[in-house]
Amino acid sequence: MKKLIIAAIITGMAVGANAQMVTSESIQQAEFTPENEAKTPIDYRKWIFIGSPLTPNALNDGAAAFPEFHNVYVEPSAYEHFAKTGQWAEGTQIAKELALIYQNDNDELGATYEVSGHGYQQGEFNGLELLVKDNARFPEMPGGWAFFSFGHHAPPYAKTSAAFPADSCNACHADNAETDFVFTQFYPVLRSLQK
């Protein structure tokens, strides 16, 4: 009987949590293996681009946490939901493809001199990551956000990926990202939707 009551309380909590989820049947869902590994997204380069942060190794003592350009994309149906509501729906997918800084006799800043000036251009692709908000599938992840990497190297990327442990990514995103684990402060495309 005691177990039943506890189960009822837990179920009640879960229902309560679910009630606060932003749900939409129209959100394109990521695909997963039976082991809950995410499958590599298809056509993510046709998703909605939102920004490209750049923290070169040369500006970070040779060891930047994220040395490449990050091309960040939101899956279109999740983007439309965010545009309408300002919230990330359950099922939201955000892809991040890494592009090395263009290599052409890079200088002490890791930059090159091109016809357009001294600075940074995108070279070769070097990795693919995916962020999925899915509280039902990943109840242990803060905010329901699960982070995946399909390889930190040139394509082809891995076909599946297990989620990073919650403490690898979520804590920093929770503490520093402005809008539900997403760094909207660095994504003018998203900020323009919030105005």
Place this chain on the structure above:
Amino acid sequence: MKKLIIAAIITGMAVGANAQMVTSESIQQAEFTPENEAKTPIDYRKWIFIGSPLTPNALNDGAAAFPEFHNVYVEPSAYEHFAKTGQWAEGTQIAKELALIYQNDNDELGATYEVSGHGYQQGEFNGLELLVKDNARFPEMPGGWAFFSFGHHAPPYAKTSAAFPADSCNACHADNAETDFVFTQFYPVLRSLQK
């Protein structure tokens, strides 16, 4: 009679040039005013992102030719044509939206220290440009590419724009861009289609 012969030669040359054009009825065309000014593209942020060159003022004696992040997008039907053929079809539209470097007590490199490291993030939008390949409409432009600016400032942008004179942009693109006036060397998304 002499005039007629010259006209015939010119017409013949034009027909010859037309024969080499890459045409496709399926390419989404830009809109123009009766005065041949381009109208501001709609939904260009949903086009296919191809790259984001960055040449900060701080790295260019305070006066970069292009000091902002350039978010460059190809209109989807033109992108599909390029993916299939490796060529830019007549009617191809490429948009370039400028985003100021994120302002947060920027240092001598114009960069900031954020939780992800020392570098560059996208701040506020600061301009919109459009590149259209249309030999029929702009026969005087090398490669048929016409360049437009809808303002070098924060949105809202201008609703129409006259083309820049041919010598403002085309010469540099003709001399330095790898693929028919487009800098594919800096756009890994496009290079991946050429492999």
